[in-house]
Amino acid sequence: MKKDVVEVYKELDTLVNKEIVLEGWVRNHRKQKEFGFIDFNDGTYFQNVQIVYDSQLEDFLEIQKLRVGSAIRVVGTLVSSPKEGQEFEVILKQLEVLGDSPEDYPIQPKRHTREFLREQAYLRPRTNLFGAVFRVRSACAMAIHEYFQSHGYVYVHTPLITTTDCEGSDQMFKITTLDFQNLPKDEEGQVDFSKDLFGKCAYVTGTGQLHGEAFAMCYKKIYTFGPTFRTENSNTKTHANEFWMIEPEIAFCDLEGLMDIEEDMLKSVVSYVLTHCPKEIEFFDSFVESGLKEKLEKLVSSKFVRITHHDVVDILKKADVKWEFMPDYGEDIAKEHERYITEYFNGPVFITDWPKEIKAWYMKVNEDGKTVAAVDLEVPGAGELMGGSQREEDYDKLMTRIKEMGVDQNTVDWFCNLRKFGGCYHSGFGMGFERLLIYLTGVDNIRDVIPFPRTPKSCDY
Amino acid sequence: MKKDVVEVYKELDTLVNKEIVLEGWVRNHRKQKEFGFIDFNDGTYFQNVQIVYDSQLEDFLEIQKLRVGSAIRVVGTLVSSPKEGQEFEVILKQLEVLGDSPEDYPIQPKRHTREFLREQAYLRPRTNLFGAVFRVRSACAMAIHEYFQSHGYVYVHTPLITTTDCEGSDQMFKITTLDFQNLPKDEEGQVDFSKDLFGKCAYVTGTGQLHGEAFAMCYKKIYTFGPTFRTENSNTKTHANEFWMIEPEIAFCDLEGLMDIEEDMLKSVVSYVLTHCPKEIEFFDSFVESGLKEKLEKLVSSKFVRITHHDVVDILKKADVKWEFMPDYGEDIAKEHERYITEYFNGPVFITDWPKEIKAWYMKVNEDGKTVAAVDLEVPGAGELMGGSQREEDYDKLMTRIKEMGVDQNTVDWFCNLRKFGGCYHSGFGMGFERLLIYLTGVDNIRDVIPFPRTPKSCDY
Secondary structure, eight states: OOOHHHHHHTTHHHHHSSSEEEEEEEEEEEEOSSEEEEEEOSSSSSSEEEEEEEETSHHHHHHHHHHTTTTTEEEEEEEEOOOTTTTTEEEEEEEEEOOOOOOEEEEEEEEOHHHHHTTTTTTGGSSHHHHHHHHHHHHHHHHHHHHHHHTOOOOOOOEEEEEETTOOTTSSEEEEOOOOOOBBBTTSSSGGGGSTTTSEEEEEEEEOHHHHHHHHHHHHHEEEEEEOOOOOOOOOTTSSSEEEEEEEEEESSHHHHHHHHHHHHHHHHHHHHHHOOHHHHHHHHHHHHHHHHHHHHHHOOOEEEEEEHHHHHHHHSOOOOSSOOOOOOOOOHHHHHHHHHHHHSSSSSSEEEEEEGOTTTTBBOOTTTSSSEEEEEEEEEEEEEEEEBBOOOOHHHHHHHHEEEEHHHGHHHHHHHTTTTTTTOOOEEEEEHHHHHHHHOOOOOOOSSSSSSSSSSOOOO | OOOOOOHHHTTTTHTSSSSSEEEEEEEEEEEEESSEEEEEEEESSSOOOOEEEESTTTTTTHHHHTTTEEEEEEEEEEEESSTTTTTTEEOOOOOOOEEETTTTTTTSOOOOOOOHHHHTTTTTTSHHHHHHHHHHHHHHHHHHHHHHTTOOEEEOOOOOOTTTTTTSOTTSSEEOOOOOGGBBOOOOOSGGGSSSSSOOOOOOOOOHHHHHHHHHHSSSEEEEEEEEOOOOOOOOOOSSSEEEEEEEEEEEEEEEHHHOOOHHHHHHHHHHHHHOHHHHHHHHHHHOOOTTHHHHHHHHHHEEEEEEHHHHHHHHHHHHOSSOOOOOOOOOOOOHHHHHHHHHHHHHHEEEEEEEEGSSSSBBOOOTSSSSEEEEEEEEETTEEEEEBOOOOOHHHHHHHHHHOOOOOGHHHHHHHTTTTOOOOOOEEEEEEEHHHHHHHHHGGGTTTTSSSOTTTBBOO
């Protein structure tokens, strides 16, 4: 009977010495004079299945020609395996090639560089590394949905196309149906966006937070999980122009409550991935980041530290370290500081109450008038994983901040009005999904945790 | 102790006659001389909670001033309710206004038109109708993830920004970081896209299918679930320029197998929504589409009909109906035909084997050389809900179709190459998420099932 490999593992006891049919691909093929071994994988399970055949088979010579990458149907007998690290193997009875693969198939069973594989983005999930990365990506997405849905959050699809900040920010892509070669112009020679599909200049968004807040003011607890766009012309390991974000927003929740949620959520997601992707995590632990599994297990059972930005700077100033950037009470903290502080506390650290000048306009100003109720979560090895804040719920104070920070009030009018119509204390945070994946897999380049990454000058496939 | 209303329902037995604290919003306020009744809702449960207070309270007169829309904190005693259709009510001890709401708050406890509420998109989830719609949207999204994940599918985030079809299709939005007022030009006076962020003209995509197939050729079973964009300048009830799609793709799966999956998935999702949103479905059944609940329950237990396009046309031709569009073997079927055929079979109908001329280039041509192995699922009341096909796995046949249909081969090169590297028979389908929501809720305008809809000339908030 036809089975996915993942099903075979679940039903192993009943399948031993039975005939099974598998369909999948040849990952490797080792030929001997009288025998052959096919490393078979159908993509439903990390580990290959060993298919054994011998010269007794009528089409032995034909089978020996089988090339790596080919799609095959296998009929064989499942037997307990004598080989260590493998629970069973399949003694081949019959093999059919469903789709051939050429001699120069790019994904050969050898070590390829990640740079080479990036150029083969449509084939690279067929390797152990990327097969594991994108399975973890899928499981991790599910973990996030499970956490929020089981805690009563409503999932909101905030819009990607937006006209907010039309005249402003360079951070957003413009989107249009106008013909670039024949842009319509108005009487003053300006581009006439009234001819565009939406009748005005439109953008693709960099955040769902503002729209998320509107829904939190109704459902109490909401989250977004969708793609996000930034135009940054930056070629670093942590920047991509298209990535996914999770942005929960919670009414009747203060900063302490927000940290409780962030901590609980992260532990739940990490536990889920440890449980659902044990083979993948072992693989990363062995071949990508030594100690990864222990790091993740430790996170689940640890208590995250909570400390103010001010006290962090105290610690940094006292540290016997030659800083590249001198820590200061009114300043952001640098990557070297993040690293020091997570090592100092030997675990995740919530840093709260940041100088208001370096944080966003919608964050709640503390009673000191100098800091805002913001919180960044720093984790060992990956730096900032989440950023959140209590939001300013007072309309007048929000207006003051909007003027101070030079925000165009017209574009956020409706958002501010939420404060007039039954506003309340509320908080939210954002988590970059790829940042989380980098933390979970040890793979340190954002290009390698996105199926088809988009970065400056690079938009292939 | 502080509780979400949804928690109160779960713990009702232990909470009776206990003091509880609730935080949420005033949906209605009915005042009498000696009494008052507040319809309270915190967004975690469809039904309002009745808060009862009387003139014994010290701040009785103050409380009587409470306006609809206000955010409040309530301390009171939970008691079994004497009123029909309500399991409990809360006897008020103490009330605190957290956020006031003005006399002219737009969402008053009366019937508003859907057109008016569309203009209040950021407030409309506070109404019964939209509160129910967007909770069902969230539950339905989770149902889809649960179905595919529990059946071993890998969730793939296919890219939204793409350079595929750069010179062609009017169906896609162009995306750019160039300055519209100062477009860089090359020597021939053409727009110089080498100056754009990606170094070429880029688009936002209308489908994840091609990228999904690449991942199916590795994981066997994958699905996408993400936003999709179309530039159609069409103001109908079923068109939006931004919507969400689910696109599963399955290797080693033929058309019959695909229909099995579609049927199983749809029944599972409908069951999930019936179980998780019973109050919402009852509400739609009473106020939006009479008979909705029965329709959904019937779908779960029915066996979907499978019939060829040819045989459908036979039935249509024999029907004693004056058609606006005459049914024909070589033609698409019209909305009136869809309606007739689902009524004829009194349930969902898979229509298979369509004339190849009216279907996409990547669909597998049947042995007759005239039809393709495509399938549309038609459901009573909502028409086409899913469209899928077995894909052409033969490289040469695919090339023939590409030429016949005038597809730009360069832009789909890598996709075609999947046939060379261990290609296999495989199938997939697409389901518009909003189409499914229209079917599930009875709400018939796509603008009313999307949180912030984007349609021609309309891109507010």
